[in-house]
Amino acid sequence: xxxxxxxxxxxxxxxxxxxxxxxxxxxxxxxxxxxxxxxxxxxxxxxxxxxxxxxxxxxxxxxxxxxxxxxxxxxxxxxxxxxxxxxxxxxxxxxxxxxxxxxxxxxxxxxxxxxxxxxxxxxxxxxxxxxxxxxxxxxxxxxxxxxxxxxxxxxxxxxxxxxxxxxxxxxxxxxxxxxxxxxxxxxxxxxxxxxxxxxxxxxxxxxxxxxxxxxxxxxxxxxxxxxxxxxxxxxxxxxxxxxxxxxxxxxxxxxxxxxxxxxxxxxx
Amino acid sequence: xxxxxxxxxxxxxxxxxxxxxxxxxxxxxxxxxxxxxxxxxxxxxxxxxxxxxxxxxxxxxxxxxxxxxxxxxxxxxxxxxxxxxxxxxxxxxxxxxxxxxxxxxxxxxxxxxxxxxxxxxxxxxxxxxxxxxxxxxxxxxxxxxxxxxxxxxxxxxxxxxxxxxxxxxxxxxxxxxxxxxxxxxxxxxxxxxxxxxxxxxxxxxxxxxxxxxxxxxxxxxxxxxxxxxxxxxxxxxxxxxxxxxxxxxxxxxxxxxxxxxxxxxxxxxxxxxxxxxxxxxxxxxxxxxxxxxxxxxxxxxxxxxxxxxxxxxxxxxxxxxxxxxxxxxxxx
Numbered sequence: 001x002x003x004x005x006x007x008x009x010x011x012x013x014x015x016x017x018x019x020x021x022x023x024x025x026x027x028x029x030x031x032x033x034x035x036x037x038x039x040x041x042x043x044x045x046x047x048x049x050x051x052x053x054x055x056x057x058x059x060x061x062x063x064x065x066x067x068x069x070x071x072x073x074x075x076x077x078x079x080x081x082x083x084x085x086x087x088x089x090x091x092x093x094x095x096x097x098x099x100x101x102x103x104x105x106x107x108x109x110x111x112x113x114x115x116x117x118x119x120x121x122x123x124x125x126x127x128x129x130x131x132x133x134x135x136x137x138x139x140x141x142x143x144x145x146x147x148x149x150x151x152x153x154x155x156x157x158x159x160x161x162x163x164x165x166x167x168x169x170x171x172x173x174x175x176x177x178x179x180x181x182x183x184x185x186x187x188x189x190x191x192x193x194x195x196x197x198x199x200x201x202x203x204x205x206x207x208x209x210x211x212x213x214x215x216x217x218x219x220x221x222x223x224x225x226x227x228x229x230x231x232x233x234x235x236x237x238x239x240x241x242x243x244x245x246x247x248x249x250x251x252x253x254x255x256x257x258x259x260x261x262x263x264x265x266x267x268x
Numbered sequence: 269x270x271x272x273x274x275x276x277x278x279x280x281x282x283x284x285x286x287x288x289x290x291x292x293x294x295x296x297x298x299x300x301x302x303x304x305x306x307x308x309x310x311x312x313x314x315x316x317x318x319x320x321x322x323x324x325x326x327x328x329x330x331x332x333x334x335x336x337x338x339x340x341x342x343x344x345x346x347x348x349x350x351x352x353x354x355x356x357x358x359x360x361x362x363x364x365x366x367x368x369x370x371x372x373x374x375x376x377x378x379x380x381x382x383x384x385x386x387x388x389x390x391x392x393x394x395x396x397x398x399x400x401x402x403x404x405x406x407x408x409x410x411x412x413x414x415x416x417x418x419x420x421x422x423x424x425x426x427x428x429x430x431x432x433x434x435x436x437x438x439x440x441x442x443x444x445x446x447x448x449x450x451x452x453x454x455x456x457x458x459x460x461x462x463x464x465x466x467x468x469x470x471x472x473x474x475x476x477x478x479x480x481x482x483x484x485x486x487x488x489x490x491x492x493x494x495x496x497x498x499x500x501x502x503x504x505x506x507x508x509x510x511x512x513x514x515x516x517x518x519x520x521x522x523x524x525x526x527x528x529x530x531x532x533x534x535x536x537x538x539x540x541x542x543x544x545x546x547x548x549x550x551x552x553x554x555x556x557x558x559x560x561x562x563x564x565x566x567x568x569x570x571x572x573x574x575x576x577x578x579x580x581x582x583x584x585x586x587x588x589x590x591x592x593x594x595x596x597x598x599x600x
Binding site for chain 1: 316317318337338339340341342343344345347349351352353354355356364365368369409412413416
């Protein structure tokens with residue numbers, strides 16, 4: 001065996017071992033532990049009223065946050081790539097802020113702004129709207145932490161595609177909206193799809209920011225991740241594993257959906 | 269007919285177009301010829317509405333189009349790098365403009381088939397651009413532009429990204445296509461041979477201005493200035509005079525107005541022979557003679573000969589000036 005092949009196999013083994021230790025073993029162990037007590041117990045554990053509500057809340061938050069961030073993300077990517085204005089670099093940097101800031105800081109800042117003693121707190125309270133310790137706060141926190149994904153996936157694709165196809169569409173009589181719908185959007189669709197998948201995964205899995213603003217009210221403001229934590233804290237280890245497994249299955253389903261919708265044959 | 273009057277365009281510190289006026293007659297095939305940075309593409313994009321002029325007007329078929337977006341100008345535009353819609357089949361690409369105009373399905377299908385026949389892509393309807401060669405993609409782009417029956421067809425270096433032999437084929441094909449579908453066409457190119465071969469009229473551009481406009485032969489034989497002369501074909505410098513290598517004559521004996529020169533190289537190019545000379549002052553120049561002339565003179569490198577222009581000095585320029593062309597408004 002040549003030295004080159006030794007190196008190649010060595011590197012492969014190292015990469016797989018790294019992934020194994022950090023990813024496959026823990027996730028596999030969660031699934032194993034989940035089903036150790038038996039399928040009936042697992043089913044019972046994930047169909048308690050609190051668990052069902054947590055599942056529904058997580059889904060609702062995701063279904064609000066992801067579509068919003070998809071539409072606004074595509075718009076922001078268009079502005080960043082195609083726009084010509086001062087302060088563009090600053091806006092570009094600002095988009096990455098949610099990546100840079102710790103989720104717990106995001107949660108706290110939302111309390112400063114919308115909490116009862118926050119800037120808009122009393123005005124909102126007078127209007128009968130509660131944001132913090134209620135689902136709108138969870139939605140806001142989720143939107144904030146998932147903001148960059150679609151922008152960051154779409155912007156490089158837009159740059160790569162360039163403007164010639166759009167100009168061609170314009171010379172053929174297409175309006176801006178027709179050009180966007182028939183030319184730009186199809187050209188960036190895989191970037192959008194990938195951004196949506198990443199946003200969804202993050203929205204479902206977000207813990208820190210949501211934890212700060214939710215108030216942990218079982219059956220009301222408890223998302224799936226918060227349910228896992230709450231069960232773990234209460235020494236309901238089997239229940240925590242079951243809820244974790246549910247999260248893992250949703251995440252895997254999201255990734256699988258992406259693999260399935262991805263084009264078999266890439267058009268160059 | 270396209271008429272451009274007083275168009276200027278500046279990009280930052282760069283004056284891309286400086287008070288350019290040009291008329292392109294109905295049904296003609298006109299070239300905008302010039303080196304890169306001369307403003308030819310900018311002018312074409314302003315005619316198309318893809319770029320807005322800082323000053324001046326664009327009138328197409330008697331309608332002022334300045335400020336009208338590209339989408340409503342009823343033009344066909346072909347890009348150097350095809351700008352094919354990559355996610356659409358050849359059929360969908362060609363049908364795009366008709367679909368936007370909401371034509372009936374049957375009409376679109378018939379028109380697309382007809383156009384694919386004209387550009388020689390019948391049988392390729394269901395392919396994707398990535399499955400076509402560069403030449404085929406560009407023919408598809410032409411069919412797409414022609415599908416909407418544009419008032420003018422604008423081609424921006426359409427063969428610039430293609431191999432030399434494909435380019436030569438497509439050039440001839442474009443000329444035939446223009447005879448079949450005689451829509452007013454403007455082609456931007458930096459290749460003088462391309463411009464000379466296929467167009468009726470050439471506008472030579474230099475530093476954001478139009479240096480000269482006319483039929484290819486007139487530009488070649490009566491260039492308005494040294495730039496046009498050297499851009500349209502090979503030139504040799506004899507003293508103060510710029511001449512075509514085939515307008516120079518070599519003799520073995522001294523004669524009036526001739527300069528003494530030494531032959532440095534004799535290159536046989538089939539029927540033509542290129543004789544490279546060095547003058548007494550060290551300047552070198554090339555002369556083009558026929559094989560017969562070269563043989564009669566028995567030219568060898570190291571020979572001392574006499575070289576002079578067949579044409580009287582400045583004839584080309586004076587001929588044009590007596591016609592008054594450079595001072596009159598430029599028109600094609």
